[in-house]
Amino acid sequence: MFTFCPDCSATRRDVSVDHDAGTVTCPACGATRQYESQPLLVVTGASAVGKTTAYREVVGTVDAVVVESDLYWLEPRGDVATAWRSVPDESRHGFHLLRYASLGQSGRPVVAFGSALGDAERTESLAEADYFPCIEYLALVCDPDEQARRIRARPGWDGAADSGEPWADVDAQTAANERFRRLADDRADYDSFDNTDATVDETVTAVGDWIRRRL
Ligand SMILES: [Zn+2]
Numbered sequence: 001m002f003t004f005c006p007d008c009s010a011t012r013r014d015v016s017v018d019h020d021a022g023t024v025t026c027p028a029c030g031a032t033r034q035y036e037s038q039p040l041l042v043v044t045g046a047s048a049v050g051k052t053t054a055y056r057e058v059v060g061t062v063d064a065v066v067v068e069s070d071l072y073w074l075e076p077r078g079d080v081a082t083a084w085r086s087v088p089d090e091s092r093h094g095f096h097l098l099r100y101a102s103l104g105q106s107g108r109p110v111v112a113f114g115s116a117l118g119d120a121e122r123t124e125s126l127a128e129a130d131y132f133p134c135i136e137y138l139a140l141v142c143d144p145d146e147q148a149r150r151i152r153a154r155p156g157w158d159g160a161a162d163s164g165e166p167w168a169d170v171d172a173q174t175a176a177n178e179r180f181r182r183l184a185d186d187r188a189d190y191d192s193f194d195n196t197d198a199t200v201d202e203t204v205t206a207v208g209d210w211i212r213r214r215l
Contacts (some may be wrong), residue, residue: 001102002015002024002033002035002101002102002105002131003098005026005028005029005031005139006031006033007026007029007031008026008028008029008031009124010026010027010028010029011212012026012027012028013094013098013127013128014027014127015027015033015035017130017131018035019037019133022034022035022036022037023035026047027128035105036104036105036106036107037104037132037133038101038104038107038108038109038132039109039112039132039133039134039135039136039137039214040097040100040101040104040109040110040132040134040136041064041110041111041112041115041120041135041136041137041138041211041214042098042112042135042136042137042138043055043111043112043113043114043137043138043140043207043210043211044113044114044115044116044117044118044122044137044138044139044140044180045115045117045118045139045140045141045145045177045180046141046147046173046174046176046177046180047070047151047156047166047167047168047173047176048142048147048150048151048167048173049139049140049141049142049147049195050140050179050195050200050203051113051114051115051140051141052068052111052113053200053203053204054140054203054204054207055068055113057204057208058111058113058204058207058208058211061208062111062208062211062212062215063108063215064109064110064211064215065103065104065106065108065109065110065111066111066113067100067110067111067112067113068111068112068113068114069096069112069113069114069115069116069117070113070114070115070116071114072092074082082117083164089122090126092116092129093116093117093122093123093126094126094127094128096112096117097123097126097128097129097131097132097140097164098128098131099126100112100130100132101132103174104132105131109214109215111211115176117135118137118139118180118183119183120135120137120177120183120187121183121188123135123197134189135189136189136190136191136192136214137183137187137189137190138191138192138193138210139179139181139183139184139190139192139193140192140193140195140203140207141180141181141184141192141193141194141195142177142195142196143193143196144155144174144177144178147173147174147177148170148174151167151168151170152170152174154168156210173198180192191210193207193210194204
């Protein structure tokens, strides 16, 4: 783990990464070690825009480590999901970045699929964002009426909405979709693909092409 310093045993999130030199420097003692600098690609979006489907089709087809950032919520035992819920957002997002930078040490970029990290302004306010030479974003978006229709059509939506599952909250999810669309309008490092009228295959192709252009 590059945040641990074998020279002084400090573990610091504010290590100094030099992406050109490929080094990381311990802020406690100044020791410098080799660092594999890799970009991070984030494929994000609100509920019912096709992230999970795109993940399933793209994983294994690109020369990158493709991961699901929402894995913690889906952990079948439930203990991890419960504990993860109690972790503050900032720590959760910082841990995602730490984990992806750590995976990058094996020499390939990471593509993270999920709702986490999609808020670029919040992501890049974290010290851990400095572990990457760049972070680029692709948000899958759709028309809010179509998104609401898709959410309500999901198996188990009624019960999930009643029990307060975030994915089933139509108002919150359409608001998140609108925020992703605004980010794509405002930022050069933020793209979107509107799949309101697209087939699943077209969405998968668009996501795969976007990733391959950046590798
Ligand atoms: Zn040190």
